[in-house]
Amino acid sequence: MPIQPFGSGHINRTFKIDDGDLSFVLQRVNHHVFRKPEIIATNIRLASDHLKRNYPDYLFLSPLPSQTELDMVYDEEGYPWRLMPYFKNSITINEVGTPLEAYEAARGFAQLTKNLSGCDVSKFKPTIDRFHDLNWRFEQFKDALAGAKPDRLERATEAIQACQDFSYLVDEYSNLITDGFLKLRVMHNDTKINNILFDSQSRKVVCVIDLDTLMPGYFIYDLGDMIRTFVSPVSEEEQDLAKIIFRKDIYDALLQGYLSEMKSELSEKEIQVIPFAGCMMTYIMALRFLADYLNGDIYYSIAYEGQNLVRATNQLNLLEKLRRQL
Ligand code: GN1
Ligand code: MG
Numbered sequence: 001m002p003i004q005p006f007g008s009g010h011i012n013r014t015f016k017i018d019d020g021d022l023s024f025v026l027q028r029v030n031h032h033v034f035r036k037p038e039i040i041a042t043n044i045r046l047a048s049d050h051l052k053r054n055y056p057d058y059l060f061l062s063p064l065p066s067q068t069e070l071d072m073v074y075d076e077e078g079y080p081w082r083l084m085p086y087f088k089n090s091i092t093i094n095e096v097g098t099p100l101e102a103y104e105a106a107r108g109f110a111q112l113t114k115n116l117s118g119c120d121v122s123k124f125k126p127t128i129d130r131f132h133d134l135n136w137r138f139e140q141f142k143d144a145l146a147g148a149k150p151d152r153l154e155r156a157t158e159a160i161q162a163c164q165d166f167s168y169l170v171d172e173y174s175n176l177i178t179d180g181f182l183k184l185r186v187m188h189n190d191t192k193i194n195n196i197l198f199d200s201q202s203r204k205v206v207c208v209i210d211l212d213t214l215m216p217g218y219f220i221y222d223l224g225d226m227i228r229t230f231v232s233p234v235s236e237e238e239q240d241l242a243k244i245i246f247r248k249d250i251y252d253a254l255l256q257g258y259l260s261e262m263k264s265e266l267s268e269k270e271i272q273v274i275p276f277a278g279c280m281m282t283y284i285m286a287l288r289f290l291a292d293y294l295n296g297d298i299y300y301s302i303a304y305e306g307q308n309l310v311r312a313t314n315q316l317n318l319l320e321k322l323r324r325q326l
Contacts, residue, residue: 099253106257227278
């Protein structure tokens with residue numbers, strides 16, 4: 001049975017299996033990152049039950065049960081594995097090409113949040129604690145700075161300075177959370193463009209994928225990560241900073257698609273913080289990539305030396321451009 005590496009995730013290991021007419025996606029969950037993988041399974045189960053009851057036609061990607069009816073099977077090293085269906089004629093993209101793609105993808109993520117709005121959010125547990133808590137990520141960045149080797153500090157001087165210059169966003173975030181008007185919802189929490197499956201012909205959304213971080217959160221996390229990954233024509237891997245631009249038509253289409261599902265769910269005050277969402281999520285990724293570079297690349301997988309610094313620099317450049325526009 002042919003098995004080959006698949007996808008572009010930074011954390012789990014993913015394979016595609018072809019078995020005659022049928023294909024599957026096999027995934028080894030990184031239990032160093034997801035310390036309690038069973039929480040992933042429970043959250044997905046809760047969401048899936050709710051969706052089956054209330055939106056039977058909605059396509060939600062649950063793992064296939066094992067022979068013993070388990071969602072995940074552990075290997076001798078303690079890694080959980082799971083199997084998912086692979087949809088023929090479906091594709092993922094790493095950059096948004098057209099406003100229609102932005103509209104469709106944003107609508108897809110928004111529909112998930114909307115369809116889950118009737119769930120009891122208190123039953124969902126965090127699969128990673130304080131995942132998008134900007135205060136926490138800034139603390140981790142400071143710890144990484146304190147423990148970094150001199151050569152890495154030296155190479156990252158500019159990026160470190162930029163991260164410090166943008167730290168007023170941490171205060172804005174804290175104030176927002178303290179104000180308490182952001183509603184806690186069940187969010188996807190990893191809404192980058194390549195976590196949407198498109199039909200290769202119609203370019204309509206088939207379903208959202210990568211549900212590891214389906215857990216309580218605020219809408220700014222999902223909308224912000226879409227802004228972060230949709231508006232620029234190049235991905236977070238791009239080294240040529242001149243290619244990073246803010247595409248207003250894509251931004252507008254993204255918001256239209258998102259609000260076509262979520263407008264009725266959001267309060268006036270929530271709508272007002274939409275521009276902050278994109279900046280906050282871009283900043284959090286800059287901090288996370290830079291902290292990982294300073295820590296010696298222990299979290300995100302890298303293909304070449306210095307890749308996490310490249311990613312951080314890319315995100316800081318995007319952040320500057322977002323700040324000018326939003
Ligand atoms: C990680 O592994 P992947 O590519 O699904 C990360 C996300 C980041 C993303 C940046 C659990 O996602 O938070 O936005 O990289 N996931 C985790 O590409 O840390
Ligand atoms: Mg992910």
